[in-house]
Amino acid sequence: MLMAPEEIALALRQAGVSCISTVMRAEVPGNVGYVFLRDGEVVHATTLELEGEDALRAILRWRKASLAFCERHCPLGRSVKRPWSELDSRPLGEAAPEEPGAESWRARS
Numbered sequence: 001m002l003m004a005p006e007e008i009a010l011a012l013r014q015a016g017v018s019c020i021s022t023v024m025r026a027e028v029p030g031n032v033g034y035v036f037l038r039d040g041e042v043v044h045a046t047t048l049e050l051e052g053e054d055a056l057r058a059i060l061r062w063r064k065a066s067l068a069f070c071e072r073h074c075p076l077g078r079s080v081k082r083p084w085s086e087l088d089s090r091p092l093g094e095a096a097p098e099e100p101g102a103e104s105w106r107a108r109s
Helices: 005-018 053-059 084-088
Strands: 022-028 031-038 041-046 065-070
Touching: 005 022, 005 031, 005 065, 005 084, 031 053, 041 053, 053 084
Parallel strands: none
Antiparallel strands: 022 031, 022 065, 031 041
């Protein structure tokens, strides 16, 4: 199933409310991302070229992403320190370049 950015955010919100520990895998043509949740809280995220908060912001901008839950080893450390909802509401900075499948922040403004 292809999902819009709002639907990816909704899936994260539901995982948070459910306090689950899981890995969400998002894929768009040319890129794949993983969002690691521990007890409903996002603790780590990666794409092919980004890690941490930059990766999570990029994933939250992808349009027409396929989304699934999968099993994957979660790193012990945290690369996402702030709540994902705070990261979702901020414009993407220079540190996170536009990626395939990503919706530009300016296009949403």
